[in-house]
Amino acid sequence: MKDRAKTEELLGTSDLRVSATATTWRHVEAEYVDVVDDILATPAPSGPYAYTISPSVEGG
Secondary structure, eight states: OHHHHHHHHHHHHHHHHHHHHHHHHHHHHHHHHTOHHHHHTSSOTTOOOOOOOOOOOOOO
16 A cells, blocks of 8 residues: 555656646747747746846847
């Protein structure tokens, strides 16, 4: 029984890691293309939040 509980715990933490990784990639990709709504859809509801405007260089 002890081994089964440990296995279930490992599977649970593995699922959390997979979920966190997927959320992280969605967030990074949204930041890369600068889609604010998608960026704000990925963090935890409780915050904290920060947003950095993507710089642009104009010729001239």
